[in-house]
Amino acid sequence: MPELPEVEVLVRHLAPLLHDRTIRAVLVRRAKVLAPTSARSFAQVLRGARFGSLARRGKYLVFELRKSGRREPLPLVGHLGMTGRMYLLPARTPLPTHTAVVLHLGCENFVFEDTRYFGRLTLDTSALDRLGPEPLGERFTMARFSRALGRSRQAIKVKLLDQSLLAGVGNIYASETLYRARIAPTLPALKLTTPQAKRLWHAVRAVLREAIACGSTVPLYYAGRGLRDGLFYFGRAPGAPDFYAERLRVYDRAGRPCRQCGTLIRRRVQAARSTFYCPRCQRG
Numbered sequence: 001m002p003e004l005p006e007v008e009v010l011v012r013h014l015a016p017l018l019h020d021r022t023i024r025a026v027l028v029r030r031a032k033v034l035a036p037t038s039a040r041s042f043a044q045v046l047r048g049a050r051f052g053s054l055a056r057r058g059k060y061l062v063f064e065l066r067k068s069g070r071r072e073p074l075p076l077v078g079h080l081g082m083t084g085r086m087y088l089l090p091a092r093t094p095l096p097t098h099t100a101v102v103l104h105l106g107c108e109n110f111v112f113e114d115t116r117y118f119g120r121l122t123l124d125t126s127a128l129d130r131l132g133p134e135p136l137g138e139r140f141t142m143a144r145f146s147r148a149l150g151r152s153r154q155a156i157k158v159k160l161l162d163q164s165l166l167a168g169v170g171n172i173y174a175s176e177t178l179y180r181a182r183i184a185p186t187l188p189a190l191k192l193t194t195p196q197a198k199r200l201w202h203a204v205r206a207v208l209r210e211a212i213a214c215g216s217t218v219p220l221y222y223a224g225r226g227l228r229d230g231l232f233y234f235g236r237a238p239g240a241p242d243f244y245a246e247r248l249r250v251y252d253r254a255g256r257p258c259r260q261c262g263t264l265i266r267r268r269v270q271a272a273r274s275t276f277y278c279p280r281c282q283r284g
């Protein structure tokens with residue numbers, strides 16, 4: 001499931017490809033992903049609009065469009081959900097089965113494909129209002145982070161997934177961050193000592209930065225259906241080397257030795273999600 005680094009890499013990939021392109025026509029195959037925008041107003045508003053900047057906010061893609069006769073830029077908000085993919089496809093290529101939305105750009109189509117339809121592509125921006133600071137941004141200060149942790153009895157792993165605390169960290173990077181900071185995932189947030197909170201603040205930034213750098217240089221997600229077809233792709237393509245999994249220290253490594261101490265990595269369920277940790281390195 002894509003988190004902040006994957007979305008950041010996708011945004012950097014798509015931004016220059018979409019810039020200045022005009023939406024000639026709109027095809028909605030799954031109106032669910034537009035909610036609460038209706039298919040009719042979605043098509044009406046976007047037809048004739050031109051792509052401007054593209055930015056990331058948490059796990060959201062924020063497309064800014066321009067339309068003649070409109071002074072204000074038009075925001076379009078995307079979220080990949082569990083299985084969403086967004087990419088450009090030559091106009092003559094048949095659309096994939098799980099295509100949710102197509103924006104026709106002339107000789108190419110911008111395709112939003114989602115096998116489970118948990119993703120979003122909508123004109124509604126309210127989800128962005130609920131997001132906390134960007135972990136790599138200036139507003140995410142150590143003082144603010146420590147204060148927020150001090151007010152929560154939730155296990156620190158669960159708290160890290162709270163998008164109002166910091167935006168963009170999901171299940172994978174929460175486990176990776178706690179391992180790096182050597183903190184037990186079950187420790188209540190308010191029990192963290194000041195040195196632990198500091199380590200965690202540094203760790204989350206380092207883990208995300210590394211993942212972005214890695215995603216920008218490793219072509220793994222640009223492979224689809226077993227081929228390097230140039231499409232941004234989540235999930236491992238059959239036969240593709242799994243650089244991504246090799247890079248993770250604890251996530252999905254239950255029963256395998258910790259790279260630091262050799263103890264077997266454990267998995268436990270917290271708030272219905274898997275947590276991976278080293279019981280020896282993460283005793284604090």
Ligand SMILES: [Zn+2]
Nearest residue numbers: 258261278281
């Ligand atoms: Zn260990």
